[in-house]
Amino acid sequence: IDDTSLFKYVSEMGNCSDDMLNLDSLRKSLVREEDTIIFSLIERAKYPVNSPLYDERPGFSGSLFEFFVKESEAVQAKAGRYLSVKENAFFPDNLPPSLLPPCGSQQVLNPRGASININEKILNMYYKNLLPLITSDGDDGNYAITADRDLDFLQALSRRIHLGKFVAEIKFRESPQDYTRAILAQDKDSLMKLLTFESVEEMIKKRVEKKAMVFGQDVDLNENDNVGNYKVNPSVVSRLYGEWVIPLTKFVEVEYLLCRLD
């Protein structure tokens, strides 16, 4: 197979509607995900760290948190959540099948790339880096509701980060020649350079900080009473994006591109 037919093959593979594969409209979805992420972060931060939730417990084959997530994901799998290529389970092994049939939507992604799931990485980052940053010390015993808030937040993070697959697909289709060269060489550094837009990243970090100020302020009827009182520290939200959300999205983009020609 020569280069020209390879480009033709890969550009035609998985045709789909224009707005699914348009960088501007996909970036609008990423902006909307920011709201979900910040609101769910505020909700989780309402509770202290509640660390016994994450400790191994006899009778649970793991922690109470793992039990909560696995059971919740089993219900959601039956209701068809994971039929969507945008949704990835945290514990994908042994999930029950969906009780609903697949909706027959078009596969726009490379099938191997579509199955990338970095939730284990996201979960490790959550335990190690995020929880200590966003929660206060302490244990108020509200484990089930805390686990529920954790899961909402984690699902929002995971959805945003895995949208990197679609971003990568669009970028590939926009410049197949440049990407194909780097993919054939399996050159991660070049792929990272090609897909990075620093000005977009800077704008995002500023915007999420501003959103955290707006969403996290106390609202009452006296003007200017609550300036500077935020439910989560806005600079933590900017850090969340700069150190984890954006790098992990780009990690997914690179992983997707590496197998785009398989």
Ligand SMILES: C=C(O[C@@H]1C=C(C(=O)O)C=C[C@H]1O)C(=O)O
């Ligand atoms: C997601 C994109 O790719 C990269 C990752 C970004 C992000 O995670 O927000 C932003 C810009 C790019 O460096 C994009 O181009 O929109």
